[in-house]
Amino acid sequence: MASSGICQLQGHFRLNGMYQDGDLLIGGLFEVQYLKAFPELSFRTEPKQPHCELFYMTSFQQALTMVFAINEINNNPNLLPNITLGYQIYDNCLRLGVAFRGATALVSGTEETFSDLNCKGPPPVIGIIGDPGSTHSIAISSVLGLFRLPMISYYATCSCLSDRKKYPSFFRTIPSDAFQVRAMVQILRHFGWTWVGLLYSDNDYGIYAAQSFHQEMQLFGHCVAFSEILPHVNNPRDIQRIMGVIHASTARVVVVFSASSLLIPLMDEALLQNMTGRQWFASEAWATSPVFRTPRFLPFLGGTLGIAIRRGEIEGLHDFLLHLRPNNDQRNNLLRIFWENMFGCSFETGGKETEGGQVKKLCTGQEDLSTTNSPYTDVSGLRASYNVYKAVYALAHALHELMQCEEGRGPFSGNSCADTTNLKPWQLVHYLQKVNFTTGFGDHVSFDKNGDALAIYDVLNWQPSSDGSIRLHKVGVVNGASGMTPQSVCSESCPPGTRRATRKGLPVCCFDCLPCGDGEISNTTDAVECMLCPDEFWSNPDRNQCVPKEVEFLSYEDPLGISLTTASLLGTCFCAFVIIVFAYHHNTPIVRANNSELSFLLLVSLKLCFLCVLLFIGQPQLWTCQLRHAVFGISFVLCISCILVKTMVVIAVFKSSRPEGKGAMKWFGATQQRCTVLVLTALQVVICAVWLSTASPTPHKNNQYIRSKIVYECAIGSVAGFSMLLGYIGLLAVVSFLLAFLARNLPDNFNEAKFITFSMLIFCAVWITFVPTNVSSPGKYAVAVEIFAILSSSFGLLVAIFAPKCYIILLHPERNTKNAIMGRETQNK
Numbered sequence: 001m002a003s004s005g006i007c008q009l010q011g012h013f014r015l016n017g018m019y020q021d022g023d024l025l026i027g028g029l030f031e032v033q034y035l036k037a038f039p040e041l042s043f044r045t046e047p048k049q050p051h052c053e054l055f056y057m058t059s060f061q062q063a064l065t066m067v068f069a070i071n072e073i074n075n076n077p078n079l080l081p082n083i084t085l086g087y088q089i090y091d092n093c094l095r096l097g098v099a100f101r102g103a104t105a106l107v108s109g110t111e112e113t114f115s116d117l118n119c120k121g122p123p124p125v126i127g128i129i130g131d132p133g134s135t136h137s138i139a140i141s142s143v144l145g146l147f148r149l150p151m152i153s154y155y156a157t158c159s160c161l162s163d164r165k166k167y168p169s170f171f172r173t174i175p176s177d178a179f180q181v182r183a184m185v186q187i188l189r190h191f192g193w194t195w196v197g198l199l200y201s202d203n204d205y206g207i208y209a210a211q212s213f214h215q216e217m218q219l220f221g222h223c224v225a226f227s228e229i230l231p232h233v234n235n236p237r238d239i240q241r242i243m244g245v246i247h248a249s250t251a252r253v254v255v256v257f258s259a260s261s262l263l264i265p266l267m268d269e270a271l272l273q274n275m276t277g278r279q280w281f282a283s284e285a286w287a288t289s290p291v292f293r294t295p296r297f298l299p300f301l302g303g304t305l306g307i308a309i310r311r312g313e314i315e316g317l318h319d320f321l322l323h324l325r326p327n328n329d330q331r332n333n334l335l336r337i338f339w340e341n342m343f344g345c346s347f348e349t350g351g352k353e354t355e356g357g358q359v360k361k362l363c364t365g366q367e368d369l370s371t372t373n374s375p376y377t378d379v380s381g382l383r384a385s386y387n388v389y390k391a392v393y394a395l396a397h398a399l400h401e402l403m404q405c406e407e408g409r410g411p412f413s414g415n416s417c418a419d420t421t422n423l424k425p426w427q428l429v430h431y432l433q434k435v436n437f438t439t440g441f442g443d444h445v446s447f448d449k450n451g452d453a454l455a456i457y458d459v460l461n462w463q464p465s466s467d468g469s470i471r472l473h474k475v476g477v478v479n480g481a482s483g484m485t486p487q488s489v490c491s492e493s494c495p496p497g498t499r500r501a502t503r504k505g506l507p508v509c510c511f512d513c514l515p516c517g518d519g520e521i522s523n524t525t526d527a528v529e530c531m532l533c534p535d536e537f538w539s540n541p542d543r544n545q546c547v548p549k550e551v552e553f554l555s556y557e558d559p560l561g562i563s564l565t566t567a568s569l570l571g572t573c574f575c576a577f578v579i580i581v582f583a584y585h586h587n588t589p590i591v592r593a594n595n596s597e598l599s600f601l602l603l604v605s606l607k608l609c610f611l612c613v614l615l616f617i618g619q620p621q622l623w624t625c626q627l628r629h630a631v632f633g634i635s636f637v638l639c640i641s642c643i644l645v646k647t648m649v650v651i652a653v654f655k656s657s658r659p660e661g662k663g664a665m666k667w668f669g670a671t672q673q674r675c676t677v678l679v680l681t682a683l684q685v686v687i688c689a690v691w692l693s694t695a696s697p698t699p700h701k702n703n704q705y706i707r708s709k710i711v712y713e714c715a716i717g718s719v720a721g722f723s724m725l726l727g728y729i730g731l732l733a734v735v736s737f738l739l740a741f742l743a744r745n746l747p748d749n750f751n752e753a754k755f756i757t758f759s760m761l762i763f764c765a766v767w768i769t770f771v772p773t774n775v776s777s778p779g780k781y782a783v784a785v786e787i788f789a790i791l792s793s794s795f796g797l798l799v800a801i802f803a804p805k806c807y808i809i810l811l812h813p814e815r816n817t818k819n820a821i822m823g824r825e826t827q828n829k
Helices: 057-074 096-108 134-147 177-190 204-219 236-248 260-272 295-301 317-322 330-343 384-403 425-433 559-584 596-616 622-656 670-694 719-742 752-776 780-811 818-822 824-828
Strands: 017-020 024-030 085-091 151-153 170-172 195-201 223-230 253-257 279-282 305-309 436-438 444-446 456-464 470-479 498-500 513-515 537-539 546-548 550-552 698-702 709-715
Touching: 017 057, 017 330, 024 057, 024 096, 024 384, 057 085, 057 317, 057 330, 057 384, 085 096, 085 330, 096 134, 134 151, 134 170, 134 204, 151 384, 170 384, 177 204, 177 253, 177 279, 177 305, 177 456, 177 470, 195 204, 195 236, 195 260, 204 223, 204 253, 223 236, 223 260, 236 260, 260 295, 295 470, 305 384, 305 470, 384 425, 384 436, 384 444, 559 596, 559 780, 596 622, 596 670, 596 780, 622 670, 622 698, 622 709, 622 719, 622 752, 622 780, 670 719, 709 780, 719 752, 752 780
Parallel strands: 024 085, 151 170, 195 223, 195 253, 253 279, 279 305, 550 709
Antiparallel strands: 017 085, 305 456, 436 444, 456 470, 498 513, 537 546, 698 709
């Protein structure tokens, strides 16, 4: 009131905040809660105060980082000695209206009356840390710039804020989007991605970033395949349209400038449509967002590249966060709200039923934060919080330089210094522009002529973690101002298991830490080349040590080996059972028919065929490698020789029953049959002997089938020898099949040629299939295929030839007579 000489505050905004008194106050604006909707304005009554909800733990950590930095400065005797800094922090509830109210409250102060109309003394706050939003910062800085009040944002990236004419007192510790775009285009060029799609949010952040991106792409002659605006609200029609554009485009790289909240509807739709085959490139606004790093997004967001603001470490912050305690000061009500959200309790309605029908426990204020696990206590990836830390220290260093000014050597008119008792905000802006210091983490902090920070970004790759979610893997650092950072100034080296890569025409870059390939390792950091492991060794999962390769062969402990062994023994037992049956009924006509001696010899050979399988199972040794194919070859030749002779006997018997062939059997008696079998088998013995003596099969460790394993197998030694062995078996089988086929219709009620024809058909089919299957089967499965062929053909011969005979002997003995076999009983009837 001018008449009384006293200014009176006309009203208060109801704002959630934190306060600490001091000689000088620093203001802060943070996005701690969310305001869903403003109260309705009727213009007839005073508007209701807005009520914020949905507490963000990450943002509250950022606010507490400001508190921590101020406390750390107050305890530092070398920085602002004899000056105690205080703070007044407000929550902007992610709304421009609330943010503007907070900024107005910070600038106006909270004193009810003010009597010094000369406006002497320090301002209510010497500067403001915030606001994190670009749109908020544009609006607030437009007003604060009129008074030259310093404003240092830690997250507003819009390139428009670099305009010093519009925003003369605006600074930021996060690089401008102009630098971010330049860095992203550098990475696109690095990978040769010149045809990309673009999505961006419909706000100052997205629009200005998209404009800069188009300009930067055109500068290098690259093309943007499509450019789409993400809707502010979840409009299914717009989302479907954008998805259609992405599907229709040939661009496989999609660059996105948007906050994660505006991207959620699109990503949910991409998940529903199972959109894969796209390389996503995230701006810093969502590159570190935990929203999309869940297992359900891994199939199509795994491998995403992202630009992230520089990560830092703040010593002592974690302990500070854990020792926080609420109090009853209304100016610190944000602490109480945090406490209630963290522990699910209430200071006001503890033990009482709330509007939602839930009963909350009473908050004591002594709950232990060390037992919690939330983004608030997670200091492993400090990015925005680290920027807050740098912003507070920048303001403190500027104020410290202002305090150190010597009269007569000052920067202002007449070489004067600032009057600390009557501090003007524009004077602090002068010193802030010249700030130059290094953080405890080793990062250099200064501002260019536009108030922008040094442009250094972390390059992140989204990789699958052990729990199925997505983890952030830092693959390098890129400098947005000068392009890619050379190795000499990289702050991080390539970890073991990776190597640095050089690309033609480009320097060695920090993000060129490429993983070693399979079978390669690097035991040292910053290795330029990966070492190849010796033949019998392979790289461990971390690619930093060579370990012995796993040795693979078909063993008796392997489920497949157990199954095949069981089948082999089962076939052997069946053969033994048939031998017993035939021996017991050796005088019956069906056994004596067609040379019972050959039947017993055939059963013995089949038994050897089943048993030879055991030589193929187990770790290959010299004797097993030499015997397996020899025993297999001789056993099968003996078996088929018996069948061939039996077929020839059937034909000879039939011919001898005719007048013109009465002397046929004298040339094919029992002695001739034995000699034929012996000669045919002896030829296979000779083939095996020559093969084993010239190029014997030997155990061999094969590294070619599967590079990460050693396949222990038997090398056949001579392809020609193995081919002759199989070829001879095949020749006998074909001859037997043809003779049996010709004799299948001979007039005998029990014509054995029919069953021999069927058995030979099975045998030939199995071994014709074996050749291509064996060639295409890797490792131990090639051995399993050969065993399967042996067992299948052996069971086929056993069942086809002997099952009908056993059926008659055991179940229909009345048919085991000479007349029944010759078909005479039927004729007599």
